[in-house]
Amino acid sequence: MASGLSWLDSSRDDQNRMRELLKLFSDAExxxxLGVGQVRDAxxxxLFPGTSVLQxxxxxxxxxxxxxxxxxxxxLRGERLAAQVDGNERKVIAAxxxxxxxxxxxGTTGSSRR
Structure with missing residues (x-):
């Protein structure tokens, strides 16, 4: 059974108030x-870097x-490994x-664009 919402309004003001109330349920804000969002985000x-950013x-x-x-x-190890990784990443960027x-x-902005 589908749910629904209805109301009786006796004036234009009542109707506007109810529309504003219903509009509150559609806000995605x-x-x-309490201000604990900053602590939670920190x-x-x-603990989970990068997960709070839209990927x-x-x-x-x-x-x-x-x-x-x-x-x-x-x-490969050390500098040779780093050079190989850099080269592979650049090939991927080009592709x-x-x-x-x-x-x-x-890798396409600033000085890293090649």
Whole structure:
């Protein structure tokens, strides 16, 4: 059975008040009346970094670790590993830029664009 809401209004003011009340239920705003949101966010960022940020490019969560795994699989260490990872990341960036969706590709702004 579907739920519903109805009311009787006797004046234009009553009708406007009820519309404003219903509008409150559709607002997506969140409030932090006690002010604990900042503390919660600080602990969240400390314990689970990056999870409070909207990830628009989730593919990087897989690609960057893959670059490290690939360099480590080749037995590289230290500076050679870092150079290999950097090279792999740049190849990935170049491949992503050849695609259709290039907006927001990491590594394409500032001096890192090559």
């Amino acid at each position: 969140s409030r932090d009346e 602990f969240s960022d400390l 628009t490019r989730a593919r990087y969560l897989l690609i960057v670790p893959w670059c490290y795994q690939e360099a480590q699989r080749r037995g 992503l830029l050849r695609g259709d969706d290039t907006e927001g590709v990491i």
